[in-house]
Amino acid sequence: MAKAAKWGSTYKVLLDVGFLADAFTLDSSVLNGTDVLDGSTDFVDITEYVTNININRGRATQLDSFPSSSCTIQADDRAAARYFDPLNTDSQWYSGGTVGIAPRRAFQVYGGTAGTTAMFTGFVYDLNIDYAEPNLSTATIVATDALGQLGQTVLTAFNPSSQLTSARVSAILDRPEVAFSTALRNIETGVATCGTVAYEDATNVLQALQDVATAEGGRLFVNRSGSVEFDKRIATSFGTAVASFGGTAGVPIQSLSNVYGAETVLNRVAVQIDGGTASSIASGTASQAEYGIKALSLTGVPLATDAAGSALAASLLSRFQDPVVRFSEMDVLLNALTTAQQAQMAGLEIGDILSVTKTFSTGTPATVTQNVVVESIRHTVNPSTHRVTIGMGQVQLVLPFILDTSALDDTDYALQ
Numbered sequence: 001m002a003k004a005a006k007w008g009s010t011y012k013v014l015l016d017v018g019f020l021a022d023a024f025t026l027d028s029s030v031l032n033g034t035d036v037l038d039g040s041t042d043f044v045d046i047t048e049y050v051t052n053i054n055i056n057r058g059r060a061t062q063l064d065s066f067p068s069s070s071c072t073i074q075a076d077d078r079a080a081a082r083y084f085d086p087l088n089t090d091s092q093w094y095s096g097g098t099v100g101i102a103p104r105r106a107f108q109v110y111g112g113t114a115g116t117t118a119m120f121t122g123f124v125y126d127l128n129i130d131y132a133e134p135n136l137s138t139a140t141i142v143a144t145d146a147l148g149q150l151g152q153t154v155l156t157a158f159n160p161s162s163q164l165t166s167a168r169v170s171a172i173l174d175r176p177e178v179a180f181s182t183a184l185r186n187i188e189t190g191v192a193t194c195g196t197v198a199y200e201d202a203t204n205v206l207q208a209l210q211d212v213a214t215a216e217g218g219r220l221f222v223n224r225s226g227s228v229e230f231d232k233r234i235a236t237s238f239g240t241a242v243a244s245f246g247g248t249a250g251v252p253i254q255s256l257s258n259v260y261g262a263e264t265v266l267n268r269v270a271v272q273i274d275g276g277t278a279s280s281i282a283s284g285t286a287s288q289a290e291y292g293i294k295a296l297s298l299t300g301v302p303l304a305t306d307a308a309g310s311a312l313a314a315s316l317l318s319r320f321q322d323p324v325v326r327f328s329e330m331d332v333l334l335n336a337l338t339t340a341q342q343a344q345m346a347g348l349e350i351g352d353i354l355s356v357t358k359t360f361s362t363g364t365p366a367t368v369t370q371n372v373v374v375e376s377i378r379h380t381v382n383p384s385t386h387r388v389t390i391g392m393g394q395v396q397l398v399l400p401f402i403l404d405t406s407a408l409d410d411t412d413y414a415l416q
Contacts, residue, residue, distance in 0.1 A: 009342050012107050015107040017043075049075040049197040051379075052381065057378070063266075066147065072142050105123065106121075124143050125219075150180070158225070165194055165215055166232070216230075233312075252332070256330045265321065274302045348390070350375065352373070
């Protein structure tokens with residue numbers, strides 16, 4: 001059953017055991033219990049046995065591809081009467097000659113004040129049991145999201161025609177050897193066009209999808225509810241912050257870091273399209289003179305034309321040719337937050353825009369506020385604390401241009 005922590009949040013961990021777990025069984029089920037005739041779900045609620053939850057989602061920098069997210073939980077197997085142990089044939093989750101906690105079984109973690117906000121949705125990857133004599137045992141379950149499964153899937157050779165990046169993502173997910181659910185996709189219409197690419201036998205599906213995301217200059221990841229998200233290329237955004245952190249009214253911050261240096265600069269970007277012989281190069285000469293040449297080279301990018309490669313190079317150059325002082329990571333402790341703030345933290349998603357404020361006791365200005373975009377989220381939950389670490393990237397927010405009102409040379413406004 002769901003568990004409420006002392007700081008007010010409620011957590012629920014569900015595990016698919018591969019058979020109907022709530023079917024009414026004669027001489028076992030009770031008349032006023034939760035079991036129903038014919039059963040209704042393969043999931044069991046293991047929350048009461050869970051002692052630690054660690055969720056790691058997202059990427060390190062805005063130029064990285066998104067890896068598979070992971071969730072690791074530890075459970076008290078002794079308190080569970082060894083239900084987790086695959087050696088225990090008396091386990092309630094034992095059926096068909098094996099324990100139901102098997103690789104690729106669905107796995108879900110919920111949080112928030114009601115325990116209904118998805119924090120991670122994925123699949124069991126590994127189950128380990130550690131025994132401590134005389135009779136203690138701890139179960140560790142490692143789960144990965146759908147990118148982990150796509151990374152273990154390969155394509156059969158096919159030659160798609162030229163199409164938008166978003167259509168290419170759908171075409172790969174639609175392949176019969178992939179057969180990814182259409183109900184678990186949020187695909188934005190891309191701005192770039194992929195060329196005709198001959199995908200060879202045994203091409204890794206995840207790598208193929210990540211190459212398309214590189215071509216778009218957008219994001220491809222799995223959200224906290226288990227759907228594949230494809231976000232189009234955005235140089236500027238008309239979005240608004242979904243939450244505020246720091247300052248006098250925002251969610252309290254435990255720690256905050258910023259980055260500023262040559263390692264954040266890219267001032268020579270080369271893009272070679274798949275099948276091309278030469279790279280399209282975008283160079284920031286002023287940036288190179290100031291900071292030296294910092295190069296990024298992308299090869300085999302599945303774009304349709306050199307012009308598309310040139311547009312991608314120009315987009316990347318415009319975003320990263322000058323160093324920007326930006327907040328890069330912050331820690332938030334849920335223990336002291338209000339109910340509403342705890343709900344906000346459980347529902348944060350990659351791609352969300354945040355407003356972050358830092359107040360200083362000395363120096364000028366006394367307060368700095370930045371808009372940032374969420375690139376990674378880590379949850380660390382144990383019996384005493386829930387800490388959330390948020391990795392952040394740069395984003396430029398603009399307002400819609402209004403005739404006879406907005407100035408032509410004001411970078412705070414743009415056409416929608």
